[in-house]
Amino acid sequence: MRILPIIVSIFLCIPCTVMAGVSVDLQLDRTESSMADTIRMKISVSGTRDAGEPRIEGLKDFSVSRGGTSSRTSIINGAVSSSIDYIYFLQPKTKGVFVVGPAVVQSGEKSYSSNKVELRIKESAASKGGEKAAIFLTADVSSKSVYIEDQIQYTLKLFHIPEISDVSLIVPEIEGFEFRQTEKPVEYQTVYNDKTYQVVQVRYSVTVSKEGKYSIYPSKMGMSVHEQSRGGEDDIFSGSIFSQIRGSKKTVLSNSIEINVLPVPEKGKPLNYTGLVGRFNITSSLDPSRIKAGESATLTVIVKGKGNLKRMPDLKLPGIENAKIYADNPVLEISEDDTLEGTKTMKWAIVPEKEGVYPIPELSISYFDTGKKAYQQIKSSAHSLTADPGTGQMAVSPFGDARAAKKEAVEELGKDILPIHGDADLADVSGNSPAEWLFWVLMVLPVIIFAFVAGSRKFAGNSPGKEAKSKAGKAGRILLKMLDEGEVTAELLYEGFRTYFNERFHLALGSLTPGDAAEILTSKGCSEETAKGMTLFLKELENAIYTGKGGEPVSSVNDIAAVIKKIEKEIK
Amino acid sequence: MKRLLLIIFCILFSASAYPAENDYDRLFDDANRLYRDGQFEQALNGYLQIEKSGRVSGHLYYNMGNACFRLKMLGHAVLYYERALLLMPGDDDLEYNLSYVRKLTKDEIEESPDILSSIFFWLSFLTLDGIKWIYLTINILFWSMLLIRLFVRKEWTFNMLILMIVLWAVSGLSFARKYYECASDNRAVVLQEKINVLSGPDPDDTVLFVLHAGTTVYYERSEDKWKLISLPDRKRGWVEDNAVELIRKQGK
Numbered sequence: 001m002r003i004l005p006i007i008v009s010i011f012l013c014i015p016c017t018v019m020a021g022v023s024v025d026l027q028l029d030r031t032e033s034s035m036a037d038t039i040r041m042k043i044s045v046s047g048t049r050d051a052g053e054p055r056i057e058g059l060k061d062f063s064v065s066r067g068g069t070s071s072r073t074s075i076i077n078g079a080v081s082s083s084i085d086y087i088y089f090l091q092p093k094t095k096g097v098f099v100v101g102p103a104v105v106q107s108g109e110k111s112y113s114s115n116k117v118e119l120r121i122k123e124s125a126a127s128k129g130g131e132k133a134a135i136f137l138t139a140d141v142s143s144k145s146v147y148i149e150d151q152i153q154y155t156l157k158l159f160h161i162p163e164i165s166d167v168s169l170i171v172p173e174i175e176g177f178e179f180r181q182t183e184k185p186v187e188y189q190t191v192y193n194d195k196t197y198q199v200v201q202v203r204y205s206v207t208v209s210k211e212g213k214y215s216i217y218p219s220k221m222g223m224s225v226h227e228q229s230r231g232g233e234d235d236i237f238s239g240s241i242f243s244q245i246r247g248s249k250k251t252v253l254s255n256s257i258e259i260n261v262l263p264v265p266e267k268g269k270p271l272n273y274t275g276l277v278g279r280f281n282i283t284s285s286l287d288p289s290r291i292k293a294g295e296s297a298t299l300t301v302i303v304k305g306k307g308n309l310k311r312m313p314d315l316k317l318p319g320i321e322n323a324k325i326y327a328d329n330p331v332l333e334i335s336e337d338d339t340l341e342g343t344k345t346m347k348w349a350i351v352p353e354k355e356g357v358y359p360i361p362e363l364s365i366s367y368f369d370t371g372k373k374a375y376q377q378i379k380s381s382a383h384s385l386t387a388d389p390g391t392g393q394m395a396v397s398p399f400g401d402a403r404a405a406k407k408e409a410v411e412e413l414g415k416d417i418l419p420i421h422g423d424a425d426l427a428d429v430s431g432n433s434p435a436e437w438l439f440w441v442l443m444v445l446p447v448i449i450f451a452f453v454a455g456s457r458k459f460a461g462n463s464p465g466k467e468a469k470s471k472a473g474k475a476g477r478i479l480l481k482m483l484d485e486g487e488v489t490a491e492l493l494y495e496g497f498r499t500y501f502n503e504r505f506h507l508a509l510g511s512l513t514p515g516d517a518a519e520i521l522t523s524k525g526c527s528e529e530t531a532k533g534m535t536l537f538l539k540e541l542e543n544a545i546y547t548g549k550g551g552e553p554v555s556s557v558n559d560i561a562a563v564i565k566k567i568e569k570e571i572k
Numbered sequence: 573m574k575r576l577l578l579i580i581f582c583i584l585f586s587a588s589a590y591p592a593e594n595d596y597d598r599l600f601d602d603a604n605r606l607y608r609d610g611q612f613e614q615a616l617n618g619y620l621q622i623e624k625s626g627r628v629s630g631h632l633y634y635n636m637g638n639a640c641f642r643l644k645m646l647g648h649a650v651l652y653y654e655r656a657l658l659l660m661p662g663d664d665d666l667e668y669n670l671s672y673v674r675k676l677t678k679d680e681i682e683e684s685p686d687i688l689s690s691i692f693f694w695l696s697f698l699t700l701d702g703i704k705w706i707y708l709t710i711n712i713l714f715w716s717m718l719l720i721r722l723f724v725r726k727e728w729t730f731n732m733l734i735l736m737i738v739l740w741a742v743s744g745l746s747f748a749r750k751y752y753e754c755a756s757d758n759r760a761v762v763l764q765e766k767i768n769v770l771s772g773p774d775p776d777d778t779v780l781f782v783l784h785a786g787t788t789v790y791y792e793r794s795e796d797k798w799k800l801i802s803l804p805d806r807k808r809g810w811v812e813d814n815a816v817e818l819i820r821k822q823g824k
Contacts, residue, residue: 266610266642417669420607420635424600426627435701442708446715453719 022047024054024114026101028090029186030201032120036191037199039090040067043103043114046083051112054086054103058116061098063091092121134161137221139254141206147262147370148211149277149308149414151340154179154204156219156254159190159197163226169202172217176210176261205340207308209414211263218253225250264368268375275414276367278307278340284380286360293356293387296326296349301363301380304343307370309334310413315363317348323358323385324351352387359384475503476568483561487553490544493560497538500564504571514538526570533563596627604635612642630660634669641673647763647785649673654761654788654819662697677786683804692749700754707747714740760791760801760816767816769809773798780809791818 022045029040039062043054056064067087090100101116135158142153156169171179186201208214225248264277284301291297303312314330328347335341352358360383369376479500482488488496498512505520514535521531537560544550554560603618616639619632633656640648653670660666689696695703714736721729762783770777773795783789792800792808799816802808 266608266612269608269610415672417638417641417672418665420604420638421631421665422601422604423631424597424622425629425631426596426600426622427629428627439704439708443711446712450715450719454722457722 022051022105022107022110022112024103024105024112026056026103026114026117028100028117028119029188031118032122033092034122034190035092035095037092038189039092039119040186040188041088041090041100043086043088044083045086045105045112048082048107051084051105051107054105054114056088056101056103058098058100059090061093061096063093065089065091095121095123097121135159135164135223135225135250135252137219137252137254139216139219139257141216141257141259144258145260145262146208147264147277147368148208149264149275149311150370151205151207151278151308152259153182154206154216156202156204156221158200158202158221158223158252159192160200160225161195161197164223165226166222166224167200168222170220170222171204172219174214174216176208177214177216178207178209179204180207208259208261211261214259214261216257216259218256220251220253222249222251224248270366270375270377272313272364273366273368273375274313275311275416276307276313276365277311277370278305278309278367279369279371280305280307280312280365280367280376280378282363282365282378282380284363284383286383286385289383290386290388291352293352293354293389295387296351297385299348299350299360299383301346302343303346303365303378305367306340307367308413309340309342309344312344313365315346315365317363318361320350320358320360322353322356324353325349326351350385352385355387355389357384357386471503472506475500476564479564480561483557483564488557489551490541490554491550493554493557494538494541494545494550497541512538514542521567521571524571526567530563530566530570534567537563596622596625600632600635607635607639607642612639615639616643628655628659630656630658630663630666632656633659634663634666637669637673641669645763645785646673646676647761647765650677650786650788651761651763651817651819654759658820659699661699673786678784679787681787681803681805688749692746695746695750695753698750700750703743703747703750707743710736710739710743754820757820758791759819760789760799761819762787762789762811762816764815767811769801769807769811771809773800773810777810781807783811788819789816791816 025044025046027042027044029042030037033039041056043056045051045054065088067089069084069086071082071084092098098119098121099116100119101114103114105112138157138159140155140157142155146152154171156171158164158167182203182205186203188199188201190197190199206216264275280303282301282303284299286297286299288297299317301315303315309332312332317325317327319325326349328349330344330346332344333342350358350360362379362382364377364379366375366377368374479496482492482496494512497517498509501507501512501517501520502509505524507520509516517538518531518535521534522528537556540556541554544552544554599618599622603615603622606612606618607615616636619636619639622628622632623636633652637649637652637656640646640652650670650673653666653673656663656666657670698706717729717733717736721733762785765785767783768779769781769783771780789801789803792802794800794813795810797813798810799813800808800810801816
């Protein structure tokens with residue numbers, strides 16, 4: 001039984017939900033029109049179906065006729081939503097600027113008001129035109145003189161009396177001009193040269209990226225025309241009931257328009273100017289402005305305005321001491337109704353690491369104001385973030401992991417050269433640089449030094465005489481070293497003697513006989529006793545070799561060493 | 573003694589008779605200021621005055637290119653950017669601007685690929701002076717290594733010597749190649765908005781083809797007040813003397 005009150009409560013809540021969201025919206029199909037045109041007005045009342053007919057203010061200068069109503073009910077996210085649209089057609093009585101609205105509806109005891117819309121009514125075009133065909137196309141621009149990177153509205157209007165279908169449109173392609181359709185085609189009725197025409201209006205925003213004088217060539221519109229044709233007078237079947245609808249193909253051209261695209265002036269161009277043209281304002285907020293250290297506050301900067309929004313730069317928040325900054329991806333929102341209008345929202349999460357007061361600097365942006373024809377610089381407010389002693393736990397970036405951020409291709413929106421350089425770094429090139437001869441001197445110098453050193457080694461340090469002398473000096477030492485090393489065979493010692501004699505006395509003996517040795521020693525200044533001693537040793541060695549004992553060790557190595565030393569002392 | 577002091581005094585102060593380096597820097601800064609104020613013509617005059625004095629730099633030519641671009645002198649802009657490129661190859665701003673102004677030129681001329689330039693690709697990032705000093709350093713190191721090798725016959729000296737031989741050969745060839753490139757650089761830029769290229773050095777000769785400002789051509793020779801130029805696709809013809817200007821000034 002407890003469930004019953006809950007069910008009753010739910011049922012009672014439904015009308016409350018429906019009633020809670022009552023809103024009234026007023027829309028016009030155009031905000032600019034001529035006196036001959038008919039303007040379609042739609043008043044949408046959502047959140048209730050019980051409201052009465054809206055009472056609309058600001059219509060005393062218009063003839064108003066009702067165009068019917070349409071209602072719908074839908075369920076979104078479990079909530080029932082009802083709305084009703086009231087359609088009206090307005091026929092201006094006079095030219096001027098009018099504020100249409102608000103529309104007021106009464107629901108229960110409450111009344112709800114809509115927004116207001118400004119409507120500009122111009123003189124009827126018929127007053128300046130001549131006789132026109134049954135179908136014709138006109139082109140018009142919001143301004144014939146425009147600054148580079150600025151945008152203009154290019155409006156095409158197809159006036160037709162007969163019924164048409166299969167309409168196709170070709171807008172001109174001009175280098176430096178980018179056409180973008182800003183809204184769905186609008187259809188309305190107008191009076192032109194006392195004839196009632198149906199009008200199909202298509203609007204483009206045109207971005208110009210090249211300066212100079214240009215002609216926007218005629219746009220071309222193709223269609224099938226259905227004209228009512230009646231048979232001849234004798235036709236027994238003449239009469240509206242039997243009239244035929246004939247379709248024929250037709251193409252109409254608009255007028256061409258001359259446009260003068262002016263460059264933005266160089267004079268007074270701010271350093272941070274990025275090519276932004278239009279009118280903008282900047283607002284900023286810090287939420288919250290008082291937090292605990294380690295927690296996060298969000299700085300939101302919103303740049304709103306009208307112009308070449310895509311040239312709006314992403315602002316950079318400078319680093320703040322003892323605070324971490326996490327930048328969110330900037331969001332650019334372009335108005336659906338007008339592609340010139342939009343907002344760019346940039347957010348930063350600021351996490352102070354310590355307690356204290358953190359000044360947050362102002363951020364600035366520069367643009368060229370086409371209205372004032374001057375550069376403007378707008379700045380966000382400076383803020384102050386107060387951090388109280390925290391819990392010691394650092395906050396995580398509320399924008400999530402930067403690595404997971406969705407990447408977008410960088411679109412090139414304009415082209416220009418990069419600025420001049422400030423460093424002169426001038427060098428005198430009028431005469432021959434001293435560096436030139438210094439280069440060649442330094443190139444040749446190492447070669448000369450090397451040649452000198454290598455030559456010196458070759459011709460002085462390493463001359464054949466000296467080399468031989470050096471070898472001769474070493475020969476005795478080598479032989480003595482061999483004897484010192486212990487057991488030496490007769491063959492080895494004999495070979496050692498032959499080498500010693502060759503190197504010591506610059507000979508080239510293939511074999512050494514005892515007689516030759518004595519003779520050489522005597523000729524080199526050795527005593528006969530020494531020569532005799534050497535002869536004896538050599539004979540002993542020869543005996544050992546020729547008797548098959550050449551491989552046995554020699555016993556008298558000490559005596560031999562003594563003789564060698566004696567020779568070394570005695571020779572000159 | 574007094575005479576000696578007088579001589580020293582004269583030597584020291586004779587330098588002040590010439591404009592100091594600072595004067596040219598100031599002139600450069602003034603020209604930059606004029607440029608930033610949108611007075612491009614006056615800025616260009618300032619830069620030209622510095623160039624006339626014989627003091628040049630890549631930055632000077634770069635700024636001259638910018639001023640010419642702002643004055644819609646596309647041919648001169650390309651010329652000065654190209655001259656800046658000779659002095660500071662690899663400068664990002666310069667490469668961006670040069671590529672941008674080249675895109676604005678009207679003539680489409682297909683360059684034939686140069687195999688040697690592809691092999692010596694690093695030369696495009698270095699000036700002749702840069703290569704020269706690199707080669708000098710390696711040359712000194714190479715001969716020093718040879719000297720060391722004379723006295724120290726160890727394995728490391730052998731390995732170092734092999735390395736130095738390779739470096740010495742590469743830097744030597746690079747220097748030779750760059751020197752050749754500079755010596756044979758006969759590129760010129762079309763300065764006038766539109767020029768007729770004639771079959772001979774006479775205004776009455778047949779017009780062979782038309783070139784537009786900023787196009788790079790090859791200068792061959794001069795005759796009276798006419799220059800013979802050619803294009804990579806072997807088109808040749810005569811143009812008036814002041815219609816084109818050599819990128820590399822002769823003798824530099």
